[in-house]
Amino acid sequence: MIRRFAAAALSLSALLALTGCGADSAADTAGSQDQVTLTIGDQAKTLQTIFAASDALKGAEYKVKWAEFEGAAPLYQAVQAGAADTSYSADLPALQALSGGVKFKNVAALKNDGKHTGIIVSKDSDVKSVKDLKGKKVVVSSAKGSIAEYLLANVLQQNGLSYSDVTVQYLLPTDAQAAFSSGKIEVWATFGVYQAVGLQQGGRLLVDGADGRISGYGFIGASEKALASPAKKAALGDFLERLGTALDWTSTHQDAYATAIEQRNGADPAIAKTLASAAYSKVLPITSEVNGTVQDVADLMHGIGVLDPNVDVTKSADASVLK
Template identity: 35%
Template sequence: MTKKKLALFTALLSTLTLLGCNKQEAAKNVDSSQASLAKSEVVLKIGDQKGNMRAQLEASGALKGVDYKINWYEFPAAAPVAEALKVEGIDIGYLGDAPFLFANANGGTAKAIAVYKTDPYPTAILVPENSPIKSAKDLKGKSLTMNKGSISHLLTLKVLEQQGLKPEDVTFKFLPPADGKLAVENGSVDAWVVWDPYTAYAELKDHYRIVANGRGLYSGYIFLAGTQKALEDQQKRVAIQDFIYRLKASQIWTNEHAEEFGKEYAKIVGLPEDVGILAFKRRNSSWDPIDADVIKTSQETADFYTKYQLINKQFDVSNSFDQGFKVTK
């Protein structure tokens, strides 16, 4: 091979080698880009109760244009929501203030990030229409069913105290809502302590009577709470903040379209239309940020539980809140 041909061959070999390297580098860049894209796709695992948040968001169209994925998890009551938060099975969840504080006082580490303020009236003590219990005064010696540590448990203790009764004056049967109602219907329990939409259904369809309600006794607070892991993940935190904005927007829309939403809520959750309308219209609800008054009221709730030894020792609620989230832009 002449020197000229050798030079041309060497140059060609170098060019092919360089092209090969460039292709490998390009492939690496594509793989890296795809990995980065996959990493940026945020998935929020959200725990709901009876479709409350999801129904509002879907009916109002507030979820349009989200740039993250939502996986919904449906729960029948607050206790399993609190447990799911504790084991990080969900990122954020919807639950009443009493069960949230009860869970955190017993090892939970979730933080409340927004508060849904509602009329506490539908959290109530209910009895069948033919029950001899006519008012809260008649509860002495009776049995009541509820979720332990729930808003219904809190209400029961508040009502007993209001009537000058002690917890020992009644019998507590701790059961989830559906089992509690069944226990009342088969006669093994006298009264059912629960919240909407269970209350609305029992009133309208089963002709139960309310003998005590939560007004003046219970805050009406429901929290959106998140796990520490989710709140410390910056991408998820941005998505959670966006979700809260959308919750607030959906709540404003549903309040302005109460009748329309009540029907849609019933359809989404699988309730009769009149039950859905009643359960929603009497909420008088608003999503608000966590502030000093919310924390103060929550401390009073925790102290009340401590008084009745549901919480074993004094519990400082301050670490159970993250005030870094807004509800409006």
């Protein structure tokens, strides 16, 4: 049973109805009925777009189905329920899911510069610096334990404030986006496309996750059930290699990648270009350096009561899938 975690997410049945989880994607690899099928968890069509644009799944000897969600919390609920074989998120959502009892292992690390996560304020806000957040309500996307929440906690600490100096409200990204655009939210800690849209709608960036304000690490995780299947584990290893190839492609073909985001996600050209430049750029094996950096994230969030119980990051990883 997922503790706390399920309460933050939509019901699984509603999610499956909304997202078509498990339905065949146009990017599915063709093959016979006895092929291995990997159900890949995704957020906001990110991985699907990368693979469709780069064609990096061509020739794979297994079938891919996509499980699509708008945030990490419902994605991890799907992993727990067996509706997705893999997860895809920043470091803190993975830690929160592990703390909440979801049965999976981190199998590969992702890396970017942190600029995709930020705290934005409305154009009329009197907040000019992090210190001005004292006494403010901050909306965090999506559920408790998102990467946006770590950014908030870390920059508060860096500026001599405590987490209790702000009032936090959790909203799923699409709900927060609608509220921000209508002027109902003054301070919003968010990420990715939602950050880009908020800024396009007149929001002002207060601070982002660059320069070590977030770790920059994300994770691909795999359910313990999927890892117990030798065939699925082998397919997953190949998928991760192909993901590395696909991310290399996005780094060297940013204009083409931006066009793919525009076409597949309905983003306007400016937002698509922003997202293309902020994408994860590398797939890395799980190393002691990765685990140590992310353990620092876990320890900070545990210290303010957001991550409870704490997570042993090293024990929560399987380094055998991607060498």
